[in-house]
Amino acid sequence: SKCSSYAGEITHESAVEWSALVSKKCTGIISKPRLYNKDYMKLGFTFSGNENNRCPQFLVCDDILANKSMVPNKLKHHFNLKHSHWSEKSVQYFIHLWKSIKKQSATFTKRMKTSEKVQEANYLVAQIIAKNKE
Numbered sequence: 001s002k003c004s005s006y007a008g009e010i011t012h013e014s015a016v017e018w019s020a021l022v023s024k025k026c027t028g029i030i031s032k033p034r035l036y037n038k039d040y041m042k043l044g045f046t047f048s049g050n051e052n053n054r055c056p057q058f059l060v061c062d063d064i065l066a067n068k069s070m071v072p073n074k075l076k077h078h079f080n081l082k083h084s085h086w087s088e089k090s091v092q093y094f095i096h097l098w099k100s101i102k103k104q105s106a107t108f109t110k111r112m113k114t115s116e117k118v119q120e121a122n123y124l125v126a127q128i129i130a131k132n133k134e
Contacts (some may be wrong), residue, residue, distance in 0.1 A: 002027055033052065033053040034067050036070065041094050043075050044086060044097075045057065048064045048068075056070045058078065059097050059101065130133060
């Protein structure tokens with residue numbers, strides 16, 4: 001994701017690089033981004049971000065946590081603190097929810113592409129009408 005800043009545009013990737021650089025200066029060690037583990041689905045977490053830097057995303061509330069939170073204890077803490085009423089749900093429930101969200105996203109993307117094609121066709125028709133009026 002991108003955000004604006006006074007120093008220019010900062011991408012998610014550059015923020016991760018900067019964070020690693022600060023970490024190295026403070027500790028002398030470069031920290032690697034934590035990796036997503038499929039067992040996190042048991043707690044209702046999938047991931048957001050690119051392959052190199054994934055951040056945990058809770059399926060129900062859509063909260064995206066920092067990459068450093070991608071450890072079982074921190075995910076459990078978020079789950080128990082904010083969503084304890086979901087504790088009875090099985091991993092199959094969260095997998096079904098994840099597939100449903102992916103399907104909705106794919107449908108939305110497909111409709112947007114169709115909309116772009118319709119917009120292009122409207123533009124071409126407007127050009128033809130404008131040429132005929134000359």
